[in-house]
Amino acid sequence: MPVTSNVAWDERLEAYKGRDTAHYIETVKASASRCAACRLPLGAGAALSLTVDITEGRDLDGIPSLTFDAAVCHLQCQEPGLWVSQASGVMRDLSSCGARMVLSRGPSGTMNIPVLAYTLVPNMVFGEPGGEMTSALVALLLQHGFQMSLSASYTEILQRAVHARDTCTCTVAAGGAVQLHVDGFLMHSQQLDTTDPNDSLWLQAAGAGHVLVISGDNLTFTETGLELAAAARLGTLVTGFVPAFAGH
Ligand SMILES: [Zn+2]
16 A cells, blocks of 8 residues: 555556646645545544545547545544546536735736636546546636746736637626636635625726636635645646626
8 A cells, every 4th residue: 555645545546647647646635634534633643544536427529537635544544545536428517716905016016906816626637547637627718818827926916917818708797796707617716705804905906997807726715715736836826817797
């Protein structure tokens, strides 16, 4: 039973993740704070285990896809494991999760940039097991004018971010509902609280006409904020400015 950074894992995982295996295990570990079995904190230095649910499917063009749904537990709560199943439909249902924030830029930090960050859960990749794999979400956003960021620093992301293609739009309703559409499809939505000072600031900043979208795979959303380091290191972090419109 191989162990990476205190995490015991099923050796069959390597057939799917290839040379990304160690990175993948570290990323999943970094995003977990509680045991998926007993819900108690994982604790520093504890012996842990990784379980992975893999779903094999095909997209509309027949290209093979894999989704990885992983959980970290105390080793004493759960043995490492790996399960593979076939998707029943063409695409497995993915859900999106996200966060928002306001960044400042300009000579005196006076310009507020509203940021919408999101990812799809579980992460879905195209490719054959063990071969080169491409993130479905990253590939889609790059096609629509997003740019890859190799840095997790917000300063650098702001400096280098480009405008996405006009197939990407963000609508902001008066009641605080924010929706991101790409190529006509609703990719992500968040309901902002117009009575919350941070959300009010976000909505006000979006009124200037643009939202910076930060997305990709391996983004980690925690109670304290957004962690981009793993995504930047793994080449799965993409950003783009998207026009914001008043919606209904
Ligand atoms: Zn446990």
